[in-house]
Amino acid sequence: MLNTLNNGGWLWYVLMLWVLPWKGVALWKAAKRSDQWWFIALLVLNTLAILEILYIFIWSKRPLKAPVKELKAEA
Numbered sequence: 001m002l003n004t005l006n007n008g009g010w011l012w013y014v015l016m017l018w019v020l021p022w023k024g025v026a027l028w029k030a031a032k033r034s035d036q037w038w039f040i041a042l043l044v045l046n047t048l049a050i051l052e053i054l055y056i057f058i059w060s061k062r063p064l065k066a067p068v069k070e071l072k073a074e075a
Helices: 002-032 036-044 050-057
Strands: none
């Protein structure tokens, strides 16, 4: 392990510590908002937290669509 850290392996640990919290929060927000396509994109794509940060601060702030009211059929 020491040899890996000396060869730049420490960079992977720093990147993981940076990306994992952002990815976790973004996935949580996407699941909470039922944004299925965003959830899949955030889960699959690795953009070093850029997409996750944009989702958290821009796209998750948009208002939710109002649910469609069901019309009651009069019998």
